[in-house]
Amino acid sequence: MIIGILKETKVDENRVAITPEGAEIAMNHGHTVLVENDAGVGSGLENVDYTAHGAEIVAGPTEIFARADMILRVKEPQPAEYRALRDGQVYFSYLHLAASAEVTQALIKSNAVCIAYETIQKADGSLPLLIPMSEIAGQMAVQEGAKYLEMAQGGDGVLLGGVPGVDPGIVVIIGGGVVGINAAKRACGLGAKVYILDINLDRLRYLSDVMPNNCFTVMSSPSTLRALVKKADVVIGAVLIPGSPTPKLVTRNMVKSMKRGAVLIDVSIDQGGCFETSHETTHARPIYVVDEVVHYAVSNMPGAVPRTATMALTNATLPYVLHIAANGWQQAMRDNPDIKFGANVVKGKVTYKGVADAFGLAYTPIEQLL
Secondary structure, eight states: OEEEEOOOOSTTOOOOSOOHHHHHHHHHTTOEEEEETTTTGGGTOOHHHHHHTTOEEESSHHHHHHHOSEEEOSSOOOGGGGGGOOTTOEEEEOOOGGGOHHHHHHHHHHTOEEEEGGGOOOTTSOOTTTHHHHHHHHHHHHHHHHHHTSGGGTSOOOOTTOBTTBOOOEEEEEOOSHHHHHHHHHHHHHTOEEEEEESOHHHHHHHHHHSOTTEEEEEOOHHHHHHHHHHOSEEEEOOOOTTSOOOOOBOHHHHHTSOTTOEEEEGGGGGTOSBTTOOOBOSSSOEEEETTEEEEOBTTGGGGSHHHHHHHHHHHHHHHHHHHHHHHHHHHHHHOHHHHHHEEEETTEEOOHHHHHHHTOOBOOGGGGO
16 A cells, blocks of 8 residues: 655644654555655654655655555644545544634545544553553643743743642543543643543542542532632643533633633543633634633644654554555454444544534444445
8 A cells, every 4th residue: 555644734733643663564565655745844854864764755645646546644634635535535633623614624525544643442441542642642731731830921920739838730630541540640740739530430440549639539520620720720621522512611701710821731632622712722812711711722732842753653543554555445443343432533524422513414334335
């Protein structure tokens, strides 16, 4: 199979879909790898790094779309690329379609086979291609929260870890999944007082066992959330419903009740966000202020640390890339149920129920196309 690696064009996205070493492994399995010129530069990977591992550098995206059987990308297609997608071509990336009717409709019209990294799912319910980026985003959420608490950045001037004789800052984390636990580890390590909320009692028991004594597990409810956000210095939204829009758990009234200069970090923004006052921001302009509360809602947080993120992403995606390339998308989905969960829009049909429900579209089970 011919595998094409597109350069990212989304604002401030510096990751690339595969490392040179990953490209070499694909070629060792008998596939051809085309890499768009300078696709890896943002991650510190030059064209020569790819050619040294046997990949072919091509001038621009037009040739990638024209020649590749499967396209690998970190992010969704951008508007200028919608018409370039071909009937039956596999597009494999983070799609987050439930947050964008425009992209969903474009992919339906393309008749391409669009497989989302974020909904590939194992039998135990884990999301193997989302986990590495969630690990990074969780840690970054605390870094960004600590930075924007600085008075010069608009924050309330609190040091999260405190100092002897002075109370530490309070971090409230909504969601105890991969993002949440990584954020909690980082915040606890800084010495903050951390509350982590979830609605799964088994998950809370696990978190209580593994987290240090400055982390407090709490069953989430609207009243509990209202009480905690009032005293929080940083609130991290780490809510995920795979493939579906995120519920707005923090209302505008809750935001109004928060301390002046508190910081909201909405890691869920790529699925629509879990704060009613959230809207997507970029690394170039990451924050805005509503009701004297600082909001950070960058949708591609790991793009700020692309060297780490690109390596972590390749480690996770490559086995699935190789399976699809070796067997074709239909047989790969028959053989591997994990990949079948990744099918979001296939041959003009919406094949992921969360996406169909988000926009009131007809849902077609992927089994009907296999």
